[in-house]
Amino acid sequence: MRTFKCHHCQPSTRLFYDNTQCMTCLSEVGWCPVCQNVTALTPDNEGGYRCGNPACQAALVKCFNNSHHGVCNRLQTPGDHVRYGGLCDCCRHNTVIPDLSIEGHRERWAALEAAKRRLFYTLDVMGLPHPAPQDESPLPLTFAFMADALPDKGLWRAAGSGEKVYTGHASGHITINLKEADDVERERLRIDFNEPQRTLIGHFRHEIGHYYWDLLVKGQEEEASRQVFGNHDEPTYAEALERYYESGPTPNWWNDHVSAYATMHPWEDFAETFSLYEDIVSVLDTATNMGVAMGEQDGGIDKMIVAFQEVGVAINELNREMGLVDILPVVITPTIRDKLAYVHDLVERSRVN
Numbered sequence: 001m002r003t004f005k006c007h008h009c010q011p012s013t014r015l016f017y018d019n020t021q022c023m024t025c026l027s028e029v030g031w032c033p034v035c036q037n038v039t040a041l042t043p044d045n046e047g048g049y050r051c052g053n054p055a056c057q058a059a060l061v062k063c064f065n066n067s068h069h070g071v072c073n074r075l076q077t078p079g080d081h082v083r084y085g086g087l088c089d090c091c092r093h094n095t096v097i098p099d100l101s102i103e104g105h106r107e108r109w110a111a112l113e114a115a116k117r118r119l120f121y122t123l124d125v126m127g128l129p130h131p132a133p134q135d136e137s138p139l140p141l142t143f144a145f146m147a148d149a150l151p152d153k154g155l156w157r158a159a160g161s162g163e164k165v166y167t168g169h170a171s172g173h174i175t176i177n178l179k180e181a182d183d184v185e186r187e188r189l190r191i192d193f194n195e196p197q198r199t200l201i202g203h204f205r206h207e208i209g210h211y212y213w214d215l216l217v218k219g220q221e222e223e224a225s226r227q228v229f230g231n232h233d234e235p236t237y238a239e240a241l242e243r244y245y246e247s248g249p250t251p252n253w254w255n256d257h258v259s260a261y262a263t264m265h266p267w268e269d270f271a272e273t274f275s276l277y278e279d280i281v282s283v284l285d286t287a288t289n290m291g292v293a294m295g296e297q298d299g300g301i302d303k304m305i306v307a308f309q310e311v312g313v314a315i316n317e318l319n320r321e322m323g324l325v326d327i328l329p330v331v332i333t334p335t336i337r338d339k340l341a342y343v344h345d346l347v348e349r350s351r352v353n
């Protein structure tokens with residue numbers, strides 16, 4: 001991730017990816033898709049804006065979820081505004097949004113959208129396609145953000161249908177339970193499931209891993225995937241799931257899997273490995289943009305892993321100074337390195353920009 005400059009005041013004022021206002025000059029700011037910056041906005045007195053970046057000055061319209069719900073900080077060109085029904089390049093992927101008449105839902109939805117925007121930023125760094133339903137694609141990417149309808153220890157109110165919502169992916173459609181955006185609830189689940197890195201962005205990175213298996217591997221290079229992650233047809237996913245919840249993860253799973261859950265089935269192994277790969281790409285991207293030295297990079301996975309571990313150790317120590325959890329509990333063994341190398345090669349071959 002980069003930081004950005006406010007062009008309405010001192011160029012030294014930093015703007016951050018999620019900002020909607022410059023804290024120095026109080027100008028409205030937002031994401032301009034034309035110059036790919038968070039910039040100050042100049043109202044055009046007709047309900048639209050101009051990008052404040054002097055090198056861009058594109059005519060822009062706020063995303064509907066920005067202007068009406070305050071859960072987005074993006075703008076779009078007037079042409080795309082019409083074409084995509086008022087929704088920006090992130091929000092147009094939504095098929096279900098939370099019931100906003102329930103207290104607390106808007107704030108949790110905003111946290112989910114912020115994590116989704118960060119996910120898309122990393123996917124763009126990786127150069128991967130993420131087609132919206134309005135784009136003509138055989139496998140559009142869609143999201144549903146939903147709350148459990150059942151009351152959960154009094155924290156959650158019924159939303160109507162009497163169903164429990166499972167976070168997961170099926171055929172390009174990612175569902176995320178709204179309670180993952182509640183810090184207290186997520187912390188409880190993090191401890192219950194012994195998942196040290198259960199985070200909101202982590203859920204998106206895992207589920208999008210399933211999407212890219214379907215988009216890039218399914219029916220195209222399943223044999224190569226079998227060689228690295230094992231046979232995804234035998235046992236079936238349902239059998240593997242039952243076995244995992246009966247007998248738990250494979251003993252000594254850390255020798256060849258990035259997490260206990262990755263031992264459940266080759267698809268979960270791929271998604272967990274893909275998620276770690278996104279962690280590596282995003283941490284290195286941020287470290288580079290923040291001027292953190294991390295050695296020469298040659299575009300290969302091995303130097304990426306070394307740099308990630310070096311940056312990770314430094315961040316772990318900084319976090320320990322502040323009493324926060326480690327960001328880097330994963331030990332990358334030779335087998336895990338080979339899985340990451342497969343994902344790296346797959347991503348490099350699939351780049352569309």
Ligand SMILES: [Zn+2]
Binds near residue numbers: 007008023025027040
């Ligand atoms: Zn400013």
Ligand SMILES: [Zn+2]
Binds near residue numbers: 032033036
């Ligand atoms: Zn611009």
Ligand SMILES: [Zn+2]
Binds near residue numbers: 064066073074091
């Ligand atoms: Zn939006």
Ligand SMILES: [Zn+2]
Binds near residue numbers: 206207267
């Ligand atoms: Zn999964």
